[in-house]
Amino acid sequence: MTWRGPTYRMVDGERIDGVWCHIWRRGQLGGDYYLDDLVVFADGAITCGERTDLTGLARRLGSGRWAVTNPETPPLPDAPSKWESRYGEPLTPQGFLLEVVDRVEALNQRPTAAQCCWDAIRSFHREPTESQRELLRAAYLAVPPHLRIYVLGDMDRQDRPLRILLTDIGEAVDGDGPVVTAQMHREVQDYFARAVRGIQDEQERRAVQHADDPAEPNRPALISRETVYPQGWPEQPGLFMLRNDFPAPITVAGDSYASVLHGYWALSAADTSDRSKIQEAASGKEAHDLGGRATHRSDWPDVRLAVMAELLRAKFTQHPELAQVLLSTGDSRISYTGFSDSPFWRDVPDDRGRNWMGRLLELTRSELAAQHLLHPPEPAMLTMNP
Structure with missing residues (x-):
């Protein structure tokens, strides 16, 4: 399957x-x-x-x-020998x-039956008693039968070491295999000892190489949806402020724009007159429509990501209250959805969606967090009455 x-x-x-x-x-x-x-x-x-x-x-x-x-x-014929x-x-x-x-x-990021089986192998390795062997037997039998040959990750021996260990001395493995001896059990224990050491070595290596991995799991993904407010934008801060058409005036390279959307489409235009019309558009939607009809700069596909990144930096550094909204999303993945933007910018549930807006918002959030870490705000000075 x-x-x-x-x-x-x-x-x-x-x-x-x-x-x-x-x-x-x-x-x-x-x-x-x-x-x-x-x-x-x-x-x-x-x-x-x-x-x-x-x-x-x-x-x-x-x-x-x-x-x-x-x-x-028709079903496959039974194998002549299970062993x-x-x-x-x-x-x-x-x-x-x-x-x-x-x-x-x-x-749900919880252990699977195969992982529980490996936990039981490690427990038996630490304490090779009959009770631990029975716990290992139960863990092995909990693995889906058609997947048991893969549980050890050894395609040469498959799950045979487990089948040998779980067979009592003097009994034939699988009924038609070799009769198990004490020496065979010791060899299997040595096999697991090497496997456990190998896993520990790999875990130690990864702990060093992945030392900067987050200690806690990330927050659930945050979805930024396209929004419409016919009565005007709400006064209270909210995640709608992350949208590119939110009216947050910005200044980039000496030019002012009413929103990120105004700036993006104005800077995409090859003709100066088109650029001015977009810059003066009454809304982000109008700026988007004008920009979509204008002739674009020849290098626009190569520079558009850098331009958008710079516009977002301007938006969130020039408006501290918006920066706080973005920082409040923590380490959540940002899924930027909607209908107006191309799949290059938004998250679409198929291979076309690149979600570059979500990625750039996450990048901007990281830069803001780094600025707060490197340049913390000075504490407010206390005024004492004489």
Whole structure:
């Protein structure tokens, strides 16, 4: 089963991440099966032509309405020897349900069954007792059967070291494999000792190389939506101030503009008269329309990002109250959405959306934060009565 992503849906302004894969689905009235997209979201919601959850998914798989493999394809013959087989267990509805649970855990940045299995391996390595071996057995069996051969990340030995360790001495592995000896158990313990040391070494190396990673997870993504205020812009500061058409007069290279949008489209114009008309436009929308019709400078594709970055610096450094609004977003990813701007500037839920406005707002926010760190405001002087 191949999972793809990312995808998401919006719930009350909050982005709920998801992933998707193909399954076979049959219509309500029966008939032939056809491929469809099954999407699993972080909150446990599942969609495939209709909305359901894990319980509903199990019911649909059990009834045959949905299938994880093509029902018209005959099953593969059983391997002559499970021990010698290089293939994993066949994909079953029960195994797929376990995999869906794993996907929800991963979307919520919680440990998957494979990661829990590795935790159990490390615990057994520290304390190789029978009780720890039983805990490891339970963790291994919690991994979806069709994925167990991948749990160790060793495509030569696959999951055989685990299968040996979890088989009692004197018993045959998988019923048709070698009879386990105490020496085989010791060799597997040595194998895991090397693996655990390798993981620790890699973690230590990454801790040094990634020493500047944030200690806490980032805030949820912030979505900047295109807004319209027929009665005029609100007086109270809000995230609408991040929009380029917000009327915040700025001065760049000696010229004044009524908003970032005025400045951007005026500077894009090749003709001086067009530039003046855009600069004097009554609104950001009008400036955008005039700029879109004007002939652009020949070098505009090469310089437009730098121009927009400079306009944003001007907006937020020349208006401290707006800088506070931007800084209040913390380390959230900024998704700049809307309809008026091209996909180059805004966030679009497909490959066309570049979200350059969101990225430049994040860059400007970082520069403002650095300025506050390097040049903190002087404390207010206290006036004492004589």
